[in-house]
Amino acid sequence: MKPPVLLLLAVVLLAGAPLRAQLPESTDTEEQPPVGSTLITSDELHSDEAAHISDFIGNVVVIGQNFHMTCHDMKVYFTNDNKVMKIVAIGDVVITQPNRVTHCGHAEYYQDSDTFDLTQEPIIYQGKNILKGTHIVIDRKSQKLNTNGGRTTTIINNSSLNNATTTPNVPNATPDSGAATSAPANK
Numbered sequence: 001m002k003p004p005v006l007l008l009l010a011v012v013l014l015a016g017a018p019l020r021a022q023l024p025e026s027t028d029t030e031e032q033p034p035v036g037s038t039l040i041t042s043d044e045l046h047s048d049e050a051a052h053i054s055d056f057i058g059n060v061v062v063i064g065q066n067f068h069m070t071c072h073d074m075k076v077y078f079t080n081d082n083k084v085m086k087i088v089a090i091g092d093v094v095i096t097q098p099n100r101v102t103h104c105g106h107a108e109y110y111q112d113s114d115t116f117d118l119t120q121e122p123i124i125y126q127g128k129n130i131l132k133g134t135h136i137v138i139d140r141k142s143q144k145l146n147t148n149g150g151r152t153t154t155i156i157n158n159s160s161l162n163n164a165t166t167t168p169n170v171p172n173a174t175p176d177s178g179a180a181t182s183a184p185a186n187k
Helices: 010-014
Strands: 039-041 042-049 053-064 068-076 084-097 100-110 115-119 123-124 129-132 135-139 145-146 151-155
Touching: none
Parallel strands: none
Antiparallel strands: 039 053, 042 053, 053 068, 068 084, 084 100, 100 115, 100 123, 115 135, 123 129, 129 151, 135 145
C-alpha cells in the first residue's frame, strides 16, 4: 500500500492555468472550475506583479479538480515567467480530496521539488487511517512520506488486524484458558 500522499495543491500548481481570484461576496455556492483551472475565493487579494507574489487574505477557498482547500490566508509566489513556484497556506488549513482529509496550521508546496511541508499539528485522515506528526514532508515524485521534529502517531484501521487474536494457534488453547501449549497441566 502506498503511503498517504497528498495532492494538496498540485492541481493549482500543475494545471497551467492562471489563478482566478476574488469573486463577488454573493458567491457562496461551490461552483466547479472548468477543467484545467482552479477557482480561488478570498475576502481580499493583494497582487504585486513586480514582486511576483499574490496574497489571498481571509476565508480563502480553493476549488480544483478533485480537491478543496480552505485556510485563513494563502500566498502564491511566481517565477519571472509567471509560473507557480511556491504556495504557502496559513491558518486552519483543511485540504479535502477523495478518501483523504488533511488538517494543519501551515502548509507549503514547492514546485521545483514537488514536495509538501505540513507543520503546526498536521494530521492526515485517509479512510479510517490517521497520521499525526510535528512536521510531515511529502515527496510526490518518489511517493515517500517522512515525519520529523517530534513524535509520530499512526493509526492503521484494518479489519483483519482488528479481528486478529493474541492467542497462539495451539491445540487446546483458548483465549480464556491461558494455555500456551497442549501439554496437560501438572496436578
